[in-house]
Amino acid sequence: MTSSLLSVRGLKVVVGGRHILHGVDLDVAPVGVTALLGRNGAGKTTTVRGILGLVPRTGSVIYDGLETNGLTTHRIVQRGIGYVPEDRGIFASLTVAENLRLAERDPDPAYDLVHELFPELRQRARQAAGTLSGGQQQMVAIGRTLLNRSNRLVIADEPTKGLAPRVVTEVAVALERAAQAVPILLVEQNLALVRRLADHCAVLADGRTAHAGPAAELLADADKSRTLLGVGRRADTAPAPVAPAAPATGGDH
Amino acid sequence: MNVPALLRPLRRWWPALALVVLVLLPYSALSLPGLLDGPIGSPGSLQLLALCLVFGALATGYDLLLGRTGLLSFGHALYFAAGTYATDLLLTQTGLGFWPSAALGLLAGVVLAALLGSVSLRMTGIGFAMVTLAFAQAGSILVERDPGGVTGGEEGLAATGLPGWLVGIQHTANLYWIALAYLVVTLAAVQWAVRSPIGRVWEGIRENERRVEVLGLRPYGFKLVAFVLAGTLAALGGVVYLLLTGGATPQATTSDFTLSLLVMVVLGGSGSRWGPLVGGVLYTWAQHRLASLAGSGTIAGLPSVLRVPLSQPLFLLGVLFVVIVYALPGGVAGLPARLRGRGAQA
Amino acid sequence: MSTVVLLSVTGLGLGALYFLVASGLSLIFGLMDVLNFAHGALLSIGAYATWWAASHSFGYPLALLFGTAVGTLASVALELGLIRPLYRRPREQVLATVGVGLAVPALLSAIWGADARTFPVPASLGGTFTLLGATVPVDRLVLIGAALVVLLALKAFLGRTRHGLVVRAGVEDRAMVTALGIDVRRAFTLVFAIGGAAAALAGGLAGLYFGSVDPTQGSSLLIFGFVVVVMGGLGSVSGAAVACVVVGLVQQFANYYSTAGLGDLSVVVLLAALLLVRPSGLTGRLA
16 A cells, blocks of 8 residues: 555554554555554554654654654654544643644634534633533544644544543544545544444554454454454444434445 | 683672671771772771761662662651761760660651651652652751750761770771671661562552552552661661761751762662662762862862862762763663673674 | 731742742643752852852842843753753653752852852842831842742743643643644743743842852752742642742741741641642642
C-alpha cells in the first residue's frame, strides 16, 4: 500500500522494561475510516501513542511521505493530525472556550462546523470543562480536532467509551461527518459503530498485527471476528446502541 | 586467561579482606603523599579516615530512602543531628554516663523519625521532599536560635563527661574503630533489609508505587519502615560523629548537610551496594583536601579567575555534582559497567 | 494596637518576599515537575546584582531593574543549558538544580566574601510613616506593592494570553498539550524566565528589607518559599498568594509574642497540621 496516508511498519514500544508492542504494521487509507481493533490489552492505545511519539518507540512511522521517527510529538501533530485520546485529554480547569482555543492551529478555525455539530459547546463556552458530563467532554475533544481544517488525519481512541447511547449517536454522526472531509484512524470496541463507519480495519493481538483488510469482510465472518476480537455472540448480536444514521454518507460499501 | 580464575575467590572474599585491612590500618606507618598528610596511623590521618567512613555509612543509610525506596528526603540531617544533639545534651545537662546518653540519644532519633515520617509520608514525590525539608529546617532553626540556652546556638556544644578512652589525640584509633564498626553495622543492616521481603516491596515502590497498591499492599507502612530505619542509622551516625568531633555543631542540622549526603549518594551511585559508601568517602576526602588546598600557597599564586572559584570547595563540589549528573548517571559505582559496555560496543 | 499594625505590615512584607519566591517555584514545579533548588541561587544573583548596581550609583529603581534582568537571564540560561538536556528525567533535573544551588552561593562568597555586605538603602525608602498610630518603615510597603503588582501581572498573563493558557494547560497535562501540536518546551523556558525574574526581584527587595546582602540569604528564603508552595498547593499561584500571607503573619506574630525563632518553628508546625488535615494543600490540588 504505497498510497497510504499513514504507514506503520514494525512498531515496537517498551514501557518500564516490558514489551507492549512487538511489531505493529498498520496502513491508514487517504480516505474514509480505518478501524484499529483488538481485545483489551492488545496494544491499540499504545500503537496510537507510539504513532504520535508520546511513548518512546522504534520502527517506522511514515506519515504523508515523511518518516516521523525521531520527531517530537508537537512536530508530528503540526503536520496535520487531530487526536482524541482515550481519556479525552480535556483540561478540567480550563473553560470549554479555552480548551478549544488551545487547539487552534489554523488562522481561520472552523468554529461554525464545531458549533453546528455540537451546539451545546457554544452555550457552555464559559463553563469549566471539568464540570461537563462525559459526553460533553467528548464533544470538546472531537471539536478540537475538527477546528483545524488543515488536519489531514484524525486519530480517535475509543471516542464512544463509557458514553450514554444517545451521546454515542451524536458522536457517531460527528465522526461520520468528519470522515467526509478527513481520513480517520478509529480505535473502537463498539462493533456496530465500526460496521457503520469503517472501510478498512486492522486487528491487533498481543502487540502484533493479526489481521488487516476490509472491515465489512471481517465483520461478516463470525468465526474470524470471534477469534480475533474475542467477541462472542452476545456482544455481536446485542442491539446496537447506534441509532439509524441520518441521511448522510454513502454507506460502507 | 588464568588471572580471572585466580581472581574469582577474591571477588567473593574481598569485602572481608578489605575489612581486615581497614581494622589493621591504625598500625600502619605507610605514607600516601598527596592522599593523606601524614602516615596512615597518625592521628590526623586516622581522624580523616574515620570521617570518611562515617559519611560513607551515612550516605549508605540515606540511599535506603533515595536509591532503594525511591523517596527523595531533604531532611535526613535532622535525624543525624537528633542523635548528636540529644546525646550531647544528655551528657552536658543530666550527667548521665556516655552509654545511657547514647542509647537515649539514639532513641530520640528513632522517635523523631517515626513521628515526622508518619506525617511527611502523607505526601508523595516532591511534596514529600519539601515537607521533610521544612521539618529539618525547623530543627535547624531550633538549634541555632537556642531557646533556653542549651544548644549553644551558632557556637555548637562541646561534649563533656566522655569516657577517657574516647577522648584525646592519643585515642584516635579507638574512634576510628568505632567509626568502622558503625560502617559495618550500617552496611549489614541495609543489606539485610534490602534482601528481606520488605526490601522487595521497597523495590516495587521505587519502580512503580501504583503496582504495589494494585497487589493489595499499602505502600505507606513500608515506606515508614524505610524512613525509620534510615533515621535510626542516621541518629547512630550522629552519636559516632559526636565522639569523633568532640561536640555538636549547628552545621550538621542544615539542609546543606542533607544535600551533601545527596551529592555523595549520586556521586557514588544510587541504589548500588557499595556506591553510596564510595561516594561518601570520596566526597569527604575531597572536601578536606580541597579545603586545605584552598588555604595553601599553591592556590594563592594563581590568577584570580582560577583562584577565586578554587578557594571554595563547595563551588567545586557543586560543579562536579552537576557534571556527574550529566556524564555519569550511575555514579562511580556504575563506571565499570559503563566501561565494559563501551568496550563491548567497540 | 500600634504593635499589631507594625507586626501585620512587617508580616505582610515578609509574606510578599515569600510570594515572589514561591510563585515562580510553584509554576515551575506545576508545569515541569522540577523542584528548583537553584531558585535561592537566582534570588542571590538578583540580590548581588542589585547591590552591585546600587553601589555603583545606579539609583535604586534602576539597580532593581538591572538585578531583575540579570536574574532572569541566569534563570533562562539555567533552563536552556542544564534543565532542557535532561528533559524526561525529572529526578536528574532536580539534582542538577541542587548542584547549582550549592555552587552559586559558594561562588558569590568566593568573589564578595562570606560576610554580609551593607545594602545602600536610598533615603526615600529608608524612612518611616505613621499608620493607625504605628511607625512603619516605608520599605515594607515597597515589598507589598511589588508582590501585588507581580500577582496581578501573573494573573493577567495566565488568564489572558495564549502563552498563559499553554502554561495553565501544561500544569494539568503536559503530554496532551504537545499532542495538540504545541511546543511545550517554550513554555518551560518562559516559566523559568518568569520565576527567575520574580526571584531576582525578591533578592533586590530583600537587600532593601534586611539592609544587607549575603550568600546564604537565598537558601533561607527558599525554604519558606517551599513551605508556601506546599501550603498553597503545588502549581497554584493563587494558593501561594494566600499561603504567603498566612506564613508571613504567623511568623511575625509568633516571633514577637514568644521567643525569637519560635515563629519560624510555628510555620512548620502549621504546615504539618495542614498536611494532616488536607494532604493536598489549601487549594486542594494534589501533588
